[in-house]
Amino acid sequence: MRVQLKTSYHHDIRLFPDARRALRFAGLVALAIALPFGLDDFLIGEATNVLIWAIAGMGLMVLTGHAGQPSLGHAAFLAAGCYVNAILMERFGLPFLASFTLAGIVTGLAGVLIAIPALRLHGIYLAIATLALSVLTEDIIVLAEPWTGGVVGLVAPTITIAGVEVDRYGSPDRFYWLCLAVALLVTLGYRNVLRASLGRAFVAVRDSEVSAQAMGVNLARTKAAAFGLSCMVTGWAGALMGHFFFTFNHEVFTIVISIQLLLMIVIGGLGSIQGAWYGAIVVGIVPQAINVARDWVTGAFGGGGLAIPGIEAGIFGLILVFFILFEPLGIHGRIMKWRVWFDLFPLCRRDMFRRQKSYLRTERMR
């Protein structure tokens, strides 16, 4: 059994609750930095993919997991970030760091604008309204052909940072490190928000709008801030995605991407930064696992290349159903339970994680 003794207020607002966890995180970061040395180019690409999904996942997590506002429209913001970044680099000749930063800011502002009409919508209605956004994206990209290249699409320009070329194919390791740096910075900023008043306001709005207001939390402003931050981060993920795909057109940022993003944070565990990372790892690994399994099946039973259309979506769907039924708190929730079990050993009880009956809440004032 392990007990945490707090001796000052700093304990509560530190980045890590104890030295052990700080060390573990440092170890993980070191491992992530060293990763490209041990992998071939293909696997570095796969790891980069996971990083980009993790950034996008954190973008959606802050909105859905913490502020409680579901969105099925985040592919639109990925697209916005992707195109704004590419256009600023290509047409305006901005260096990558400037165009990248601006891509996030522009997408974030777009998110705030979208938030204004969305403020009156709750739950499923908000999901449907944002779904419409996803559907529109494709058409908007085609219609804005002079800028976006329409159905032909755009090619992501090569990134140069301080004279060093960072190319997805030419130097996959550098591109990986770039994505890692962005992912770590976003994680840090996210953690900072959560330990300050804005993060608490997000959770307050999620858990009870009525008492959030009674505590002086302005719903409109808080939701707009959540949309803004969420879309900014998603825009950055989109910009990196553009470079990762190298070429992209109207068919890349479909509604399927929106759904996959939402699914990812649910599987990972809503309401935690770690959840976005776990979800990204699942999303990165599952397609590879399917490929391996497919090769194995083909090898074992012969026959031509086995291709089952939609198998990926089907398997993701199954995983999602499994989690909603058996582990609604996602991977993060499961890991936390194991951790508590070990920390309290041998004092844990079987019914410790049974869902508590919650008391009646007033519905009158909704």
Added chain:
Amino acid sequence: MSLLEVRDVSLRFGGVTALDRVSFSVERGEVFAIVGPNGAGKSTLFNLISRFCEPAQGEVRFEGESILGRPASGIAALGIARTFQNIELFEHSTVLENLLVGRHVRRRADIVSQIVFTPAVRREEIAHRAAVERVIDFLDLQPYREQRIAGLPYGVRKMVEVGRALSIEPKLILLDEPASGLSPEETTDMRFRIDDIRKRMGATVLMVEHDMGLVTAVSDRVLVLADGQVVTAGTPDEVRTHPKVIEAWLGADAGEAA
């Protein structure tokens, strides 16, 4: 000048008249209780002061200024805190985090410095924690400070909600049935807390309560509300012996018998 002044307020929900020309005023430093049968409009009155409902007519003034032009989220900043009849806590957060939300109106840092977590933000957070810790001490919530609301017993939740309201450092605190659902021991505990809120925290208390024992013990003045109308107001003893109150409480027959 009274701290809170409610003048001639009426409020209707469709055909139901929840409040009918209600007037009263609460003085600084007193404990003011509102009693009345179910559906009398007591909670509606609180919701009106919290700006969750719009009155059809009338005026509500706090420290001499009308609050009817303010949104619901602008009330806490004036120094008015409240609890809810059916506990409205942030279920998935810990006791400490719930109380810290009460500090929201005292925040100063902008979004960007919060993302960066500048030294100023750190200092501010420490100050919030110190303030919240005083409330935790005051209400003896230490054993629960790191626990999530979802697993706490009812009586503790009630106390946490009072704590969250106190974290605002309010001038006026509205308690909607603070003792409902509590055991006799917890009710006695709540009675001393309410006394202390006034004496040690210096806040004025406006509360709705059915438990007449508690009302008599802590309040300076009592307002009786029935069917949205003021029946009478006065000290607890005056009110208890008022013929109309006896009638409303015990029925017309008992009133005649008494």
